[in-house]
Amino acid sequence: MKTIVISLGGSVLVPSLESNNVSKYASVLKTIAEKCRIFVVVGGGGEARRYIGAARQLGINEAASDELGILVTRMNARLLVGALGTAAYPRVAENYTEAKEFAEAGKIVVMGGVTPAQTTDAVSAVLAESVCADLLINATSVNGIYSVDPRKDTDAVRYERLTPLQLLEIISGCRLNAGSNIVFDIVAGKVLERCRIPLLVLDGRDPENLYRAVIFGDFIGTVVSDEGIFPLPV
Numbered sequence: 001m002k003t004i005v006i007s008l009g010g011s012v013l014v015p016s017l018e019s020n021n022v023s024k025y026a027s028v029l030k031t032i033a034e035k036c037r038i039f040v041v042v043g044g045g046g047e048a049r050r051y052i053g054a055a056r057q058l059g060i061n062e063a064a065s066d067e068l069g070i071l072v073t074r075m076n077a078r079l080l081v082g083a084l085g086t087a088a089y090p091r092v093a094e095n096y097t098e099a100k101e102f103a104e105a106g107k108i109v110v111m112g113g114v115t116p117a118q119t120t121d122a123v124s125a126v127l128a129e130s131v132c133a134d135l136l137i138n139a140t141s142v143n144g145i146y147s148v149d150p151r152k153d154t155d156a157v158r159y160e161r162l163t164p165l166q167l168l169e170i171i172s173g174c175r176l177n178a179g180s181n182i183v184f185d186i187v188a189g190k191v192l193e194r195c196r197i198p199l200l201v202l203d204g205r206d207p208e209n210l211y212r213a214v215i216f217g218d219f220i221g222t223v224v225s226d227e228g229i230f231p232l233p234v
């Protein structure tokens with residue numbers, strides 16, 4: 001059975017608390033979990049950025065603002081655990097050892113942020129390395145990695161395939177303040193470059209995209225890997 005780590009952006013799981021995708025994702029994840037072992041890392045989304053914005057206005061430093069962001073990722077993770085019911089381990093893992101321990105129960109393991117100065121992309125990459133995952137999927141609010149931010153520049157070109165080194169070159173110029181909005185963080189990029197686990201970046205705003213990618217190998221996105229062989233469909 002293959003092991004997949006899924007990084008689920010807060011912006012796609014909980015675009016807003018009033019109209020969220022938690023129930024839809026719970027059902028997609030339960031279906032996927034019948035075919036492979038999955039770990040889900042949940043992001044903080046807009047709610048984390050609102051807390052971080054308020055913290056900055058109060059003069060709170062970046063590290064302490066990051067801690068607030070981490071708390072929000074864990075609240076989003078709790079929502080998902082609740083919606084998954086008995087399919088998930090009932091606690092949100094707070095570190096990689098816990099995630100591995102919880103996985104012994106044979107259930108979906110959910111975690112949020114871990115430590116300041118990174119994003120949940122880094123958590124998902126380190127987790128993928130820790131559990132020897134076959135694949136890391138980043139379900140985010142764009143349909144892949146672009147030459148420049150497609151929301152700011154209409155000339156942006158989407159990459160179909162990148163090597164881990166090319167990915168590092170693209171992201172190395174980005175700043176990493178609390179709440180920053182980069183497609184994949186530099187810590188995550190470095191971890192991928194050393195562990196060589198393939199990464200798929202896809203548009204997670206529609207939960208069906210994750211389902212089609214894992215079950216049928218049908219996706220629009222960016223694959224980051226050196227290898228010709230790609231471990232989808234499961």
Ligand code: UTP
Nearest residue numbers: 009010011043044045066069113114115120179
């Ligand atoms: P994320 O940036 O990972 O979630 O965490 P996100 O922004 O919702 O993901 P996308 O954009 O939808 O894909 C939110 C904030 O929490 C802090 C950082 O400040 C980050 O910007 N954080 C998160 C940490 O400091 N450490 C972590 O391990 C995770």
